[in-house]
Amino acid sequence: MEISIVRTRAQATRDVQAEIAAQWVWPDKTVAQWDTDLTLLTEKERNENTAEQEEHAIRAQRNAAYKSLERFTMQTVAALKVSARGNTAVQEALKRLPGQPFGRPQSLARAKAVAEAWKTLLPNLALSPSHTHAAFESAIAHAADLDAATSAAKAKWRHAAEDLAEHVAHLDSDNKAWYALASRLYGAETPEGALLRSRVPVTTKS
Numbered sequence: 001m002e003i004s005i006v007r008t009r010a011q012a013t014r015d016v017q018a019e020i021a022a023q024w025v026w027p028d029k030t031v032a033q034w035d036t037d038l039t040l041l042t043e044k045e046r047n048e049n050t051a052e053q054e055e056h057a058i059r060a061q062r063n064a065a066y067k068s069l070e071r072f073t074m075q076t077v078a079a080l081k082v083s084a085r086g087n088t089a090v091q092e093a094l095k096r097l098p099g100q101p102f103g104r105p106q107s108l109a110r111a112k113a114v115a116e117a118w119k120t121l122l123p124n125l126a127l128s129p130s131h132t133h134a135a136f137e138s139a140i141a142h143a144a145d146l147d148a149a150t151s152a153a154k155a156k157w158r159h160a161a162e163d164l165a166e167h168v169a170h171l172d173s174d175n176k177a178w179y180a181l182a183s184r185l186y187g188a189e190t191p192e193g194a195l196l197r198s199r200v201p202v203t204t205k206s
Helices: 003-019 031-083 088-095 104-121 133-185 191-199
Strands: none
Touching: 003 031, 003 133, 003 191, 031 088, 031 104, 031 133, 088 104, 104 133, 133 191
């Protein structure tokens, strides 16, 4: 059920219930409670939207960090191979490094292996003043941190989405229950029955 449909029907139900309060009040839910639930619906939808945006933003940062890390790894491997020319032992060690990655876990594992090889085999090598072993380690840690942050953001979004869906289902159930009872208490020929039938949108039979 679409949120907009549930919201529109709940608002109409609340308004009609308020108008016929002198004749009948639904014992299961007061007008004030309808107001509370409508306010909560807006808040929960806003929370879900915010959580989604936050997840997308941190995911984009993570993807950019991994792209940068993979480039750094490739540059490092190339530099190590060039620097190891003529050193058979180092060349053999470099051949044992993990191959091209197929996903983030493999990218991170390859980067860590390359960082360890750099530290162990050619500790004095620096690609440039900004491309040092320390910078490489920092890039690895940054990517790993963003992985964790993305997972946390995804969990937060999922929780907000589930919370919203639960509230929408609760409100939808109340909408249908109110209409089912009210439409039987007041026939179409009565003022109250005519009012609720004309004002409350019904997408399925209640």
